[in-house]
Amino acid sequence: MKKIILFALFALFVTGCNSGTAGTDHVEKEEKEITIPNDLPQQLKEIDKSKVNTAIQFESKSFLDLMDSVFFENRDQEGYQRTTHRVYKAGDQFEIDPDGLSPTARYEVEFLKFNYEERKFETIIEKTVERQDPSYFITIPDEENVAYYIEQVAIGENDEIRKQEYHQIFVPYNEINARIDLDKTHYYPEEKMTVTLTNLGTIELGTGYGVILDKWNGENWEQFEFEQMAPAIGILLRNEGTFSQDVELSQLEKGTYRVIQTLTEDDRISASFTIE
Structure with a gap:
């Protein structure tokens, strides 16, 4: 009877060791999520409330x-x-x-x-x-x-x-600030993406239909040739004003992209997303 009990305990010990090893192997084989650098902020800067509230x-x-x-x-x-x-x-x-x-x-x-x-x-x-x-x-x-x-x-x-x-x-105060948002960060080519621009400054921002896209090539961002209407400025956003548009994604292949909004000659913002 003692031999049977000892054998059962040994079997449980061996099974537990193998189980722990298998779990470790599985974790080691999982791919690490890669963080792609984006040098353009989603929001240009912090809101200057001292100016916005007194403009x-x-x-x-x-x-x-x-x-x-x-x-x-x-x-x-x-x-x-x-x-x-x-x-x-x-x-x-x-x-x-x-x-x-x-x-x-x-x-x-x-x-x-x-x-x-x-x-x-x-x-x-x-x-x-x-x-x-x-x-x-x-x-x-x-x-x-x-x-x-x-x-x-x-x-x-x-x-x-x-x-x-x-x-x-x-x-007015020459305070330029804005934020760009997407409705999601992961899409499929058959979906539409909603892009929203919000004016967080004190002067009007010019915007319009059409977007500019960059694609990550593994080392750098490069402009993606996107066949759509050219970005056109036809809408003026006042402080806290927003403008949203839907963008067809059928031309995009699997990869990581970013939408770019130019605010001034020196200032741009962006929001990144992936196509599965």
Whole structure:
């Protein structure tokens, strides 16, 4: 009886050792997951909340109404025409061209900065531009996150008002930031991939339909010849605005790819995915 028990214990010991060895062999034979380097970030940088949370809302109706109410406090709004509503950069110039005036007429021009805290406009420049004068250029000051109004009134020979215009000039923070996302990271060629771009900065981003792809060749990323419509800029994204599009993957073979979004000449972001 003792021999039978000893034999059974020996058999269990041998079986356990073989089982442990087999498990180890299986782990050693498993392929290690390869991490492919991607030198382009998915999000350009951290969100600068100090700028995003205080940025002028130059497309907000309430903000525009506020400025108009201050500007027209001592003016007859019905007599004015808004001619310009544009984003400028510091150093840009705004032209006052007198060529359209009659020979004896002039422009009375006032360049005003909006003081948001005090809810008032501050005069920066006052200028008279005669018909015979060359174009007068207003240089936008070197300051960000500012709104300006330019008042331009055409005056006739007898000091009668011919035309009254005002121009809205906005110089937002020059804060460029964005993120690109995919709905998945693994696809099959018969599937569609959804690409979403989100503007995380303070200025508008241009985008549109069509994508640019790179493929990993084992050593480097190289541009993949993707037969589709050429990427076209036709959509402007404001802060926190998003744009999504579906991309057909039937032309893609098995491998690792990345979608690239160009933000500026020097800044790009990307999101990588694999085709099974």
